[in-house]
Amino acid sequence: MTDVIEAEDVRRRYAGGFEAVTGITFSVGRGEIFALLGTNGAGKTSTVELLEGLARPSGGRVRVLGHDPYRERAAVRPRIGVMLQEGGFPSDLTVTETVRMWSGCTSGARPIGEALEMVGLSARARVRVKQLSGGERRRLDLALALLGRPEVVFLDEPSTGLDVEGRRDTWELVRALREDGTTVLLTTHYLEEAETLADRLAIMHGGRVVTAGTPAEVTATRPARIRFVLPDGIPAGRLPLSLRAAESPGRRVEIRTHELQDALGELLAWARDNGVRLEGLDARSASLEEAFLDIARQTDKAEV
Template sequence: MSTVITTRGLRRVYGHGSSAFEAVKGIDLDVEEGEVFGLLGTNGAGKTSTLDLLEGLSAPTDGTVEVFGLDPHAERKLVRPQIGIMLQSGGLPAELTVTETLEMWRGTCSNPTTVEAVLEQVDLTDRKDVRVGAMSGGEKRRVDLAAALLGQPRLLFLDEPTTGLDPESRRSTWQLLADLKASGVTMVLTTHYLDEAEALADHIAIMHQGEVSVSGTLHDIVGAHPATITFDHPGLTLPVLEGARVEARSRVTVSTDDLADHLCQLLGWARSHSIELTGLDARTASLESVFLNIAESTDAPPASTPAPIGATA
């Protein structure tokens, strides 16, 4: 596979001097052709600023970014026809019908498919004559996706694509994105739904305070973090669990890289003392637990930190 997106030392600074705010702090990313790349981030992580740089909407303060081997900002005329962008909020005209909206958008594309084709893809054929302003939030998101697909993009940026969708529509959208991936479309996905990233993304990067905290496949990211066992404190001296980290308060939390062995030791100890481990919960690490661990790892910047409009992402 070829690399579609490459960044090296990518930085984005807003403002100058003492009021400067560094939203993106020298990140390296690689997105391979035909994959879904999940770009996740805690609040104010710099995710949106990073997307602006990848999409060519702004130039980096320092470092490099290449899309299809080109500078997406300086060579935007060559890059833009090959990408589709689904913004977090589309801002489409409320008074136009779905068909009118997409026909208008189709006129901006270099190599468009038909409106009928994208309406069928997003399951809106029966709503084609409805005004956009009269649609539900979930339906508007599907119109946004249809607009992003009109240009038959090789690279698709998806910013919160299933916000406002009901569970059935979310699953339908996931299947549509899986079909697009199978056809060779590369996607960069941002989402607050971690199960969505787990279901769709081949590789994931989690940003925090302008930096990439972890990246890799879901298996790599989750596998590098410990499993946990929690239970109510039984009021006895706990057994020694070699290799585990134990925090004992009113509830006991055991962090372990060997869940099966340490769970067996605890259950055997409880049986030998004729006690029940109430509130027992044992689980492997998940993307959610990794994400929350990153979010809680460092304090947020103080409220007095200068942050010009658009600096936080």
């Protein structure tokens, strides 16, 4: 897979000496969906602005489609699409007028009707921007980002303000872009979104990448969990010692393990042999949200 986005030991320092990005390295392949995650202040936006060519890195090397996006902006800009967190469109223009205005500044723009249909705004074509809901404005942001049939798309919080149906529609559109060979880099606070869409991801904290890989690789580093409630009169101490069970108030028990299948099999065999019914039994691998929060906590402790 050819890399179309490359960041090598990239740094970004602001006036006053604050370093928001402290030497990160990652790459994104052609036709890949890559999610850049992190807590507020982690450096995501500062990084994405460097990739979009909106600022020059203080150190390191950035390449998009083989070019420096800041120094060679004229070569990069016609081939990328950018969806900012907020578009800031003229409020008195209609949706169609807004797309037509943007189309006049875009090389090889899609037909206006096609762009609106892609994001489900055809029925709102004659509505003024100020009358759109927050979710509809995000759809308009997305339509403009895709107007020039970009090879690379940067999506900054693409589903913010969308309802459940709108979010799912956006996910399907992003998947369709990938199928067409478009490279997508997205930032999102919805970890389910990243887990569902991303081929690979990187988690930033304190201006650096603390972990990266596929969603499965990132979550595999965190233990799975088994939860249940024991009947009265059955203490957690009767469970096999190998399960390392922890009991909480209300007879609730939690087992954390890196071998979910083996631990669950041992637990169920013990329950069968001892005639114990495990109420509310729930067993699952770590979610990306759990991994994300665990990584943030561990990183904070290491920095203290």
